[in-house]
Amino acid sequence: MVNDPLIRVRDLVQHIGGQAILRGLDLDLFPGETLVLLGKSGGGKSVFLRHLIGLMRPISGSIVFEGQEITGLKERELEPMRRKIGMLFQDGALFDSMNVFHNVAFPLRERGESDPDVVREKVARSLAMVNMTGHDHKMPVNLSGGMRKRVALARAIISPPDVILYDEPTAGLDPIVSDSINRLIRRLQRELNATSLVVTHDMTSCNHIADRVALLHEGKIYFLGTPHELRASHDPVIRDFVHGRSGETVY
Amino acid sequence: MQAFPMLSRMFEATLASLGAITMLVGETFSSIARGRIRVGLTVRQVAEIGFGSQLVVVVTGAFTGAVFTAQAYFQFSNLNMETAVGPVVALSMFRELGPVLTGLMVAGRVGAAMSAEIGTMKVTQQIDALRALAVSPVDYLVVPRTLAMLVSMPLLVVECVGLGILGSYYVGVEVLNIPGVYFLANIQKFSEASDIVMSLVKGFVFGGLIVFISCREGLRAKDGAVGVGRATTATVVTCSLAILIANFFLTMALNIIFPAGQW
Ligand SMILES: Nc1ncnc2c1ncn2[C@@H]1O[C@H](COP(=O)(O)OP(=O)(O)O)[C@@H](O)[C@H]1O
Numbered sequence A: 001m002v003n004d005p006l007i008r009v010r011d012l013v014q015h016i017g018g019q020a021i022l023r024g025l026d027l028d029l030f031p032g033e034t035l036v037l038l039g040k041s042g043g044g045k046s047v048f049l050r051h052l053i054g055l056m057r058p059i060s061g062s063i064v065f066e067g068q069e070i071t072g073l074k075e076r077e078l079e080p081m082r083r084k085i086g087m088l089f090q091d092g093a094l095f096d097s098m099n100v101f102h103n104v105a106f107p108l109r110e111r112g113e114s115d116p117d118v119v120r121e122k123v124a125r126s127l128a129m130v131n132m133t134g135h136d137h138k139m140p141v142n143l144s145g146g147m148r149k150r151v152a153l154a155r156a157i158i159s160p161p162d163v164i165l166y167d168e169p170t171a172g173l174d175p176i177v178s179d180s181i182n183r184l185i186r187r188l189q190r191e192l193n194a195t196s197l198v199v200t201h202d203m204t205s206c207n208h209i210a211d212r213v214a215l216l217h218e219g220k221i222y223f224l225g226t227p228h229e230l231r232a233s234h235d236p237v238i239r240d241f242v243h244g245r246s247g248e249t250v251y
Numbered sequence B: 001m002q003a004f005p006m007l008s009r010m011f012e013a014t015l016a017s018l019g020a021i022t023m024l025v026g027e028t029f030s031s032i033a034r035g036r037i038r039v040g041l042t043v044r045q046v047a048e049i050g051f052g053s054q055l056v057v058v059v060t061g062a063f064t065g066a067v068f069t070a071q072a073y074f075q076f077s078n079l080n081m082e083t084a085v086g087p088v089v090a091l092s093m094f095r096e097l098g099p100v101l102t103g104l105m106v107a108g109r110v111g112a113a114m115s116a117e118i119g120t121m122k123v124t125q126q127i128d129a130l131r132a133l134a135v136s137p138v139d140y141l142v143v144p145r146t147l148a149m150l151v152s153m154p155l156l157v158v159e160c161v162g163l164g165i166l167g168s169y170y171v172g173v174e175v176l177n178i179p180g181v182y183f184l185a186n187i188q189k190f191s192e193a194s195d196i197v198m199s200l201v202k203g204f205v206f207g208g209l210i211v212f213i214s215c216r217e218g219l220r221a222k223d224g225a226v227g228v229g230r231a232t233t234a235t236v237v238t239c240s241l242a243i244l245i246a247n248f249f250l251t252m253a254l255n256i257i258f259p260a261g262q263w
């Protein structure tokens, strides 16, 4: 690779409740690419994403973002980095005391945008991107899981981040909406030159959006390559995963 | 011997909580000092705390004043000292009952709600979402609640005391026929500015105890709905004990500054 990685993870180790979740994980994320992270459910993919924005601290290992080691930073020192990263949580994590509009407007307002017209226009555009126009006044509890996730995505991209971390963006969505989310991920990559890390179970989605694919298995990156190489692999662990034969929930 | 490990664990846990609360207090005041104050959220919290507490404060104040007056009257009338009932009730309300009862009521009404709300946000990852959006949960959640509580509690205490005196007046003068003029004159004669100051100081301190204990319990909630319930219960119990214990020490300390019973 010509470029330096935007995020460089080395030998990341995390245990939760005596259980080893990450056991020396290495991964590089290069500027502008879309990397898909596959792995069994319960395998530590969400835990891994949480480390990347400093929501969890590893037991050992290193995470370097734009040349800066972030594992030792204090909460306040993490803020500049977090402003550059958009995170879509697995179940959305919408603010349940705010309606859809205020959820999506939240990051704008927190970054000092006070002109109501600008806020309204940007929120409308962001909601349109995820096919959620016209649901502005609904409360999160009254949305279906898929709708919640799309609103969360609208919130994550409203002030366009350099890096977007997607935790299962298409899980629980119907095929048509899934397809539009896949297109959106592609489009954000193209138009904003966003770097994306997408955790998914969805092989269709993976084939559609991935520049590179990583497979997380037993706390490490077991496979790293192109989607084509993944499909062509004869490794039993990979084959089981690709063909959905491991008792894995396939959405 | 069996008791020792348990006692030492409890002691350690208490120290750890005190440490964590102290850190939260430090972070909160450093945010305030840096001007990270969200005025809109603070005003909303003042409204929430102020209006939300009206019913409990009014009822607590009025009925405590009333019942205390009746008891004092039954005792004092034997000594022909009925007109002393007013100042006795007023001073007790200002110095002890008003602040403590308001504190306990606000802990149950507002503190519990705060820790349930923040705890729910914690277990549903909304706190993480805030952090991921580069918004500090202390700035966004704790600072507005702290400012609102520190402003509201002294006022609520004064309101409670005022209603206590009103309740006392009604029962003493209207029901038990203590001469109204003496009743009021004696209250005025024996209450001083220092009694009001003591009320306000205690209200302020109890407000601080409630808000920091509630926020801390909420922010560390885990394990879903059960955990939120646990945090809420812990908030009410801890706040109540903290208020009762702090009240004793405040009384002793403030008594040195504003000695009681100079009359
Ligand atoms: N806060 C937590 N407390 C206890 N265990 C956790 C916590 N978060 C994750 N885990 C455990 O870590 C493992 C990995 O979880 P996760 O990263 O969510 O998996 P997935 O790959 O499906 O996203 C699971 O066994 C899960 O039970």
Ligand SMILES: [Mg+2]
Pocket: A042, A045, A046, A047, A090, A167
């Ligand atoms: Mg997950």
